[in-house]
Amino acid sequence: MTFDDKTRAFMDKIAKKGSVLGLDAMCLLMQALGDPQEQLQVIHVAGTNGKGSTCAMLQSILCLQGYRVGLYTSPAVFCYEERFSIDGAYIDAATFNTYMHRMEDAWQEVERQHGVCATIFEVETALAYLYFYEAGCDYVIMEVGMGGATDASNVLNHSLCSVFAAIGRDHMQFLGPDLESIARIKAGIMKAGGQAVSTWQEPKAAKVLEDVAKAGKTGLTFCDESKVKIKQRKPLCYDYREFSDIEVPLEGSYQLQNSVLVLETIRTLRKLGVVISDAAVKEGMQKTVWHGRMECLCKEPLIYMDGAHNLPAAKRLWETLESDFTNKSITYIMGVLADKEYEEMLALLLPRAGHIYTVTPDNARALPAEKLQKTIENLSYAALACPSLEDALYQALQAGDDMILAFGSLSYLGDFKKIVKASVKE
Known part of the structure; x- marks a missing residue:
């Protein structure tokens, strides 16, 4: 990514500000931008491991169905612009610089009026929401950065679906010392009265998700590992519920769990009225590319x-x-x-x-x-x-x-x- 001088100076400036827990600055920044996130159909993906692969498979399937799909992921592995993609195409430098200039204007307005400063991650997340909204995305897949409840991506009053990949011990200095603490923070992306899908989890994490869903009257569906019928290990091919002969090109034994989560998410999206054919599921899965994982x-x-x-x-x-x-x-x-x-x-x-x-x-x-x-x-x-x-x-x-x-x-x-x-x- 080639940043122009104005963009580079702004990003360097806010990067030095560090990070502050909470969503106050992020909410104010989104308000200054007109709250575009509230106009989007967001599939919100949290978890410790498997989020990126899950997001990539979902985007591939929805794109094969003919939808315009935005995807925001972090961190970048191969290039900065990979974090912002529409239909698999990364944001170009000119577009990114234009949007970052607008971010700077909104950031300065919030600082001037409220005395608070959004962090670099919050600015990047806000940029993603605005970019996807103005690009006319039918659906947006947002990967949670680290936690959940106070993650910048969670500046949403509603989402189409909350999705949970495997939850484990990581970032304990920020999320808490045990699995239950971590799961509770990640569960914070659930929306009252909304829908959520989770892979099979360790019992303690599953119990937390169930409790949070019940308290918020969120419909929560867990993947059923017993419904997986493996036909071939390498390359992976299996049946799951009504889906047959699902072929997954991504290597790594963990991609079975991630891909089943995608299928269960597709089942939930269909119940919400999203049209997704079996053909799009099969071809989208087969064509998924996600670099850096096995x-x-x-x-x-x-x-x-x-x-x-x-x-x-x-x-x-x-x-x-x-x-x-x-x-x-x-x-x-x-x-x-x-x-x-x-x-x-x-x-x-x-x-x-x-x-x-x-x-x-x-x-x-x-x-x-x-x-x-x-x-x-x-x-x-x-x-x-x-x-x-x-x-x-x-x-x-x-x-x-x-x-x-x-x-x-x-x-x-x-x-x-x-x-x-x-x-x-x-």
Whole structure:
């Protein structure tokens, strides 16, 4: 994304303001913009892991049905503009700069009249709502940033449907120390009298969702794992309720859970009067593209990357390695953030490692590669800290294992993919 000078100066300015919990500033900012979010049909997606894949599948299906569909996701992995897409096409630089100039005008008005400052994430979220409204989107899929109740995307009086991917332990310093606390905050996107859909959850998280739904008289439907009839594991093909021969191109054992959530959401949308054919469901699922989640970058040599950046995601990655890569020796390239449960992730995943190379992600919260190396060695495994992604890839290619897997933080995967494409010729 090419930011013009005015946009860059504004974004740098508000980025330095930090973040403040609550929706007061966001509500005032949306009011200054005319509350476009209230004119949209929003499918609101929360959860700890699986949100992005779920959103991508929903967008693909609705687009195949002929609807104009906006999608807002975060964080960006490969390019900034991927966060704002309509029918799969990212926002262009000129359009983004124009909208950001309007955001600056509204931001200054709110600061002048009320003395409060919206954060960078709130401004980006407000931009998405305004952009999708003025672009005439039939439906908008909004991915919750981190929590739920006080997330900037939750500046809605109503939504078409609240959707919950798997809820697990992450961002505990913001969301609470246990699963129930985290689930309660995420449940805050439910709207009184509205509809909600959830994947199968851990019992404690499911109970919280049920309690919140009951209190707000929200219709809540859980996916039924017992209704899944798997026909083929790789590529995944299965039946679920009235849907038959659903083929999912996205790799990773966790995509079964995500795709079933999408199907159950489609069932709820149909009950709300949204026309979605079986053909659109099947073709939309087949054509879904979502980068960075168990993505194969190269087949010879075999190189994968996966956005397993927290303990719940690491558990899902382990399940995928056990089921889909049972007999392969694997070289790990790992880079993690310091505020994640990386020691628990290591304890789970290291037994599958052949060689291990650590890197420092390009992120202010990154754990230095040397510290990650030391942590691995304290667990009685050998590792080598690499000064760059290029060096890590070089070392991994020399290791001679059957497969290379890069994971640990989303923040370095975009650069890693570029390096692989530039360095490795199949």
